Amino acid sequence: VTPSAYSSDISSIPPDMAVARSDTHFGSTSPSEKRLVKSLERSLRWLGQILRINHANVFVPMAGLLDDVARGDFATGLLEALEGSEARKLGFHTLNDGVAGYSLDPAPPKRPQQTSPPESSPTSQLVDLPQTSLRPLPEGKPRLVTDCESPPRHPPVNPIRVGPVRLLFRSAWGVALEFRFRAPPSQPDAAAVDIGVNLYDVEHDMVFERLAKSLRGGAEEEDASLPVCPCIACTPKFSSTPILHSSLDESPAGEEGPAPPFMRGYIHHLLHTHEMTAHVLLAAHNLSVLSGFFADIRAFLAEASSAPDAEERFNEEIRKFEQQYKRPDELMREAKVNWEEVNLARGKGRLAREKAAKATENPVEVTQHPERVLPDVVP
Numbered sequence: 001v002t003p004s005a006y007s008s009d010i011s012s013i014p015p016d017m018a019v020a021r022s023d024t025h026f027g028s029t030s031p032s033e034k035r036l037v038k039s040l041e042r043s044l045r046w047l048g049q050i051l052r053i054n055h056a057n058v059f060v061p062m063a064g065l066l067d068d069v070a071r072g073d074f075a076t077g078l079l080e081a082l083e084g085s086e087a088r089k090l091g092f093h094t095l096n097d098g099v100a101g102y103s104l105d106p107a108p109p110k111r112p113q114q115t116s117p118p119e120s121s122p123t124s125q126l127v128d129l130p131q132t133s134l135r136p137l138p139e140g141k142p143r144l145v146t147d148c149e150s151p152p153r154h155p156p157v158n159p160i161r162v163g164p165v166r167l168l169f170r171s172a173w174g175v176a177l178e179f180r181f182r183a184p185p186s187q188p189d190a191a192a193v194d195i196g197v198n199l200y201d202v203e204h205d206m207v208f209e210r211l212a213k214s215l216r217g218g219a220e221e222e223d224a225s226l227p228v229c230p231c232i233a234c235t236p237k238f239s240s241t242p243i244l245h246s247s248l249d250e251s252p253a254g255e256e257g258p259a260p261p262f263m264r265g266y267i268h269h270l271l272h273t274h275e276m277t278a279h280v281l282l283a284a285h286n287l288s289v290l291s292g293f294f295a296d297i298r299a300f301l302a303e304a305s306s307a308p309d310a311e312e313r314f315n316e317e318i319r320k321f322e323q324q325y326k327r328p329d330e331l332m333r334e335a336k337v338n339w340e341e342v343n344l345a346r347g348k349g350r351l352a353r354e355k356a357a358k359a360t361e362n363p364v365e366v367t368q369h370p371e372r373v374l375p376d377v378v379p
Contacts, residue, residue, distance in 0.1 A: 003046050011053045019103050019144075020047040022061035030066065039063060040074050044095065051090055051098040059144055060095075061103045062133035071129065075136040101142035104130045173335040174200040174271045176264075176282055177289040178212035179325055180227075181296035182317060192326045197264070199282070200338035204268040210234055210261040211285050215292075218258035231288035233281040234261040272342055 001009075003021055010018050023042035025031045031039075043063045050058055060078065064071030078096040081087075092098045134143065177196040197204070197211070210217055211233055216226040218235030229235060235258045242249075262281060270278035300317065304310040 003049060007049050007053055010050060017057040018050060019059045020050045022063050025065060036067060036070050040070060044077050047095055057100045059101045059103045060099045068132050071133045072136060075133055101144055103144045172279055173339045174198060175335050176211040177286045178214055180214055181293050192324060194331045195325050195328050196331060198331060198335040198338060199264060199268050200271055200335060200342060204264045207264040209264050211264060217261035219260050229288055231284040233285040
């Protein structure tokens with residue numbers, strides 16, 4: 001996508017939030033100084049182009065790759081005073097005045113075939129890079145962490161400390177999220193639980209339960225103490241008025257209301273049959289869980305903001321969250337394996353894969369009988 005085409009898309013939509021383009025080098029993580037300077041200049045220029053079109057909610061990627069000086073220079077460039085026609089067109093004193101927040105990637109992007117970090121980027125450096133980018137900038141604007149995967153690419157990052165991460169949106173892998181910020185109290189010696197369930201797993205084949213046990217559907221009256229999940233999977237709503245195709249059709253009287261939630265076994269079936277509805281339901285549910293998660297955080301901060309020990313209380317809630325929920329690494333790894341198995345069950349090459357798998361499981365020894373003669377075929 002060219003810068004002009006990207007700017008045109010931003011102008012025509014317009015989106016609720018936009019991330020400015022960044023001139024990122026996909027080759028070596030240590031490009032020449034000339035290439036690095038050109039990258040920073042392009043990124044700042046492209047940011048100015050986006051701000052001329054829509055400066056409501058623009059996040060700027062913090063450029064600079066693995067170079068501390070380059071990252072600091074880019075942040076300084078955001079704070080430099082604009083002059084002449086550029087200042088008049090944008091209406092800002094600096095580029096930083098026009099951005100809504102900062103987009104951070106702890107490590108530079110790699111091409112798809114690259115699976116391991118460069119030898120010159122130890123874990124300590126990857127952790128310090130975002131701080132280097134943010135140090136010159138004023139506090140108060142949101143920071144969006146775009147990639148926090150676990151090793152080998154990145155050091156472990158705690159999701160509750162950095163905000164939403166890419167792993168939490170893997171609805172394509174069949175994971176239904178189930179976690180809350182102020183989690184319900186558990187037994188002191190209770191083991192940590194997963195942040196979601198892998199619905200590709202065969203154990204959900206005949207499970208007639210809602211997606212999240214800690215949330216209830218809008219039509220469920222039991223467990224009234226649990227919050228309601230308003231997503232279309234847990235609180236589906238169907239119109240009682242059908243579509244009328246002619247004047248002879250009559251509309252039956254009825255009241256609209258939430259229907260019972262879709263069950264795990266049903267969505268498990270949809271996933272294994274490659275039905276797109278499964279991913280729609282899971283994406284809606286996961287977004288609802290994540291929205292409730294941040295709503296709980298905002299409510300807690302509003303409640304405790306006036307208390308002298310507000311920071312200590314917030315850190316205590318984080319500690320409880322970390323004790324109650326496991327990191328998502330193992331859950332997502334198993335979900336991805338199950339997803340790949342189901343994905344390969346159909347499609348090009350399926351028969352050859354099944355034949356090879358069957359031969360591996362049940363090898364048959366073939367013995368030659370040269371003396372054996374087939375009978376003549378009677379016409």
